[in-house]
Amino acid sequence: MHNYTQYLYDPNGNQVQMIAANGLVTKNSYDELNRLIQQFDSLNKSTTYTYDPVGNRTGMTDRRGSQWVYQYYANNLLKQADVTNGNDSYHVEYTYDEAGNRKTVTDSGNTVSYNLKDGIYQADPLNRLTAVDRSFDGATYRTEYQYNSAKPGLLAGIKYPEAGSFLQYNYDNQNRINEVVGFTQPQGINFNNDNTLSRINYANGVSTGFSYDAAGRIKDLLVRSSGTSIMEQQYTYKEQTDNIETIYDGKAMKTFTYDANNQLIKSTTPGKFMESTPTSGTYGLKIDDQLGAKMMDFTPTLTAMMGLDYNSSSIGIDFGSVAVGVKKIQVIPDGSYTSHRITERTLDIYTSGDNSTYTIIPRTNWIFVKDGQGIITITLKEKIATRYLKVHVKFDERDTTFTAENKATFLNDLAKMLRVYQEASSQTEEFQYDAAGNRTLQRVTLIQDNKEYTSLYYNNSDRLKTDGKFAFIYDDAGNLVKKGNKYTINGDKVTLESGNGAEYWEYQYDLLNRLSKVIKNGMRLHPTNIVRMGCGKLNGVAVEQFIMCLKERNLSLKRE
Incomplete structure (x- = not known):
């Protein structure tokens, strides 16, 4: 059994169809210059593109109906982009130096400036990034970069916003990083002859050692503190793959089983697992x-x-x-x-x-x-x-x-x-998949508290409708817009319910499909502020990470 995806091409070699193993079809159309001008996803939602005579993209209409317009400088560098959808709009502008290095990005009153010194742009002779100033809400956050004087291409230090000094990096004679000053011991990062990492000696006396098998896969990991072993793990692998079959920590062994498609179908984890369901009797x-x-x-x-x-x-x-x-x-x-x-x-x-x-x-x-x-x-x-x-x-x-x-x-x-x-x-988990590799079943076995979670997908898509614990609702672009643990499903219609024990989430996105608002049970969270507090990028970050970051930084929640 294998998961096959088919690709179809026109005489010019352009991919015109992709047929996934579960039958979902994506279609592409091209102009006479072999440029992509339209794409239909498996739900028949289209994205269209337009170009200027030299091939720069001048417009795009995405699956949500947002219209993008692009303008360029004479040297074909992007000058500005405008996005509109109904009453919503977004505008961003770019400036560059003579070598094409980006100097500024400005959108909605926020500005990112590169390589400023005393407020003036200073071009780097090697086109390296030396500083980034991010200005928004009346404040500026500056990150600076230093480079190795003997080896100008190597980063020597980073000074983060509000930090008092640079985080410094040193290298060996093969340009491999061998020290992070203050975090590792001098020359505390060591490598084998094949450039695999062999050992890290930290400044606090802890060390981590690595050994590998003949295929270059990690075989042993040993963590010591002042000479005493505090963690040890040994790994074995499925033949001719990189799939881990066992992890042994010196006391117990975690095991993994895979199917012919290298999909995980069973894992057994030793440990202590309290059942959530009372034992019957x-x-x-x-x-x-x-x-x-x-x-x-x-x-x-x-x-x-x-x-x-x-x-x-x-x-x-x-x-x-x-x-x-x-x-x-x-x-x-x-x-x-x-x-x-x-x-x-x-x-x-x-x-x-x-x-x-x-x-x-x-x-x-x-x-x-x-x-x-x-x-x-x-x-x-x-x-x-x-x-x-x-x-x-x-x-x-x-x-x-x-x-x-x-x-x-x-x-x-x-x-x-x-x-x-x-x-x-121990806890045993078993998994089943559809032809495209989407999970369809998760079975969790303890002693007598055995649970099965069935995953369902929206028709003609790989969008998860329910994993047996939550149900999910998406917009036309595939962004998750609602999620809840109390729900009814009728075909492709998902209705989320309130009530005792209900957990209800709502997500909103800007025109660039970036997460802009999170609401849980009526409590509004502000992902933009979380990003500014150092919680990672907006795009693609799991919502749960945003929530955790809120708690860690004591940011306020607002009732929607």
């Missing part, structure tokens, strides 16, 4: 269980409201077979009983293999937490294997006749009171 109850040693009754009425802190009661669960990774236990009161008297000292946890003999779990082996809703979470320091689990509460008020008195403060239906979660020692 039959719930039980035992009243008058003073020593916590009596057999549980697994035939009570599950919907009756019961008091747990009454008559030395116990609740429990029969998993049906041994649950191999019990790690977290939650005891949950009804919403009307969030203030209750159960504490760490007033309960015990027991296990059993037969519901006959119960063994207490020492209190030193678990951690007790009670939150503001009265929910008790007991986390075992080490996971256990058991078939039966019991939570015993010691409250046992009696009257003068030694009859139990009901002073319970912790009440709920039995079926809602107890939740047990297991911790898996």
